[in-house]
Structure formats: C-alpha cells, structure tokens
Amino acid sequence: MNMRDSLKRFYEYLESDEDLMYCVRIQVEWNEEAFLKMKRLSREVMKDYAHEDNYPKRFIAYFMWEIPTIIDILSQFKHCSKKDKSKGYTDETYHIMITEKIDQLKKLQQEFISSLNVY
Structure with a gap:
C-alpha cells in the first residue's frame, strides 16, 4: 500500500508538539x-x-488506543488553568466544554469505525 500525502501529513502531525495527545498529556x-x-x-x-481494504496499522492504533487515552486524560480535567480563566472560563464552563470535546472525540472515533466498511 502506498503512503498517501494525507497519511504523511497525519504522521507529521503526530510527531509534532501540535499533536492533541501532546497537548493534553504534556501541556x-x-x-x-x-x-x-x-x-x-x-x-x-x-x-x-x-x-482500500485496510488502513495502515499506525492510523488504526491512533483511533483504538490514543483517542481513548485522550478521552481518559480529558475526563480527569476538573479545573481550568489561569490561562483558561483569562479566556473567560470558569471551572464549570470549562468542564462543560471538555465534556463536549470528549463527545466530539467519541463521534470521530465512531466515524472511523464506521469507515471500516466490513463487507
């Protein structure tokens, strides 16, 4: 299977400090x-x-391992930082926003699962 440009860009994103996992885990x-x-x-x-008949293993792993890990980390976010407070968040509104983002991540994961098109 040839690696398409979209997959190369996705892998470059994963290796950068712009990666969502990096942001929620390290920052x-x-x-x-x-x-x-x-x-x-x-x-x-x-x-x-x-x-194609399948996705590259690394791409599958992202949805089956990293997305659930990100969701788990986010579920531990209970209080917003000073930086988030300066953006107008309170602990309550920050928690609501995080809950919405968790739901969006779950929907994206479901979109991926649905794309597997088992024949």
Whole structure:
C-alpha cells in the first residue's frame, strides 16, 4: 500500500508538539487548534483510503488506543488553568466544554469505525 500525502501529513502531525495527545498529556491543557487539525487530517486519510481494504496499522492504533487515552486524560480535567480563566472560563464552563470535546472525540472515533466498511 502506498503512503498517501494525507497519511504523511497525519504522521507529521503526530510527531509534532501540535499533536492533541501532546497537548493534553504534556501541556495538560485543551488545544482547540490541535483538535481541529487532527480531525481534518484524520478525515483526509479516511477519504484517501476509503477504497482500500485496510488502513495502515499506525492510523488504526491512533483511533483504538490514543483517542481513548485522550478521552481518559480529558475526563480527569476538573479545573481550568489561569490561562483558561483569562479566556473567560470558569471551572464549570470549562468542564462543560471538555465534556463536549470528549463527545466530539467519541463521534470521530465512531466515524472511523464506521469507515471500516466490513463487507
């Protein structure tokens, strides 16, 4: 299977400090730009590989291991930082936003699972 440009960009994203996993695990904060980039790149890969029999293992691992890990880490976010408070969040509104992002991650994971098209 040839590695398409979309997959190369996705892998480059994973190796960068813009990766959502890096943001929530190392920086311990939500990063909307990283999230939007991950969603866009993931969907590009799913589109490019839609007519293939399978996805590359690393791409599958992202959805089956890293997304659940990100969700688990986010579920531990109970209080917003000073930086988030300066953006207008309270602990309550931050928790609501994080809950919404967890739901969006679960939907993206389900989108991936649905794209597997078992014949």
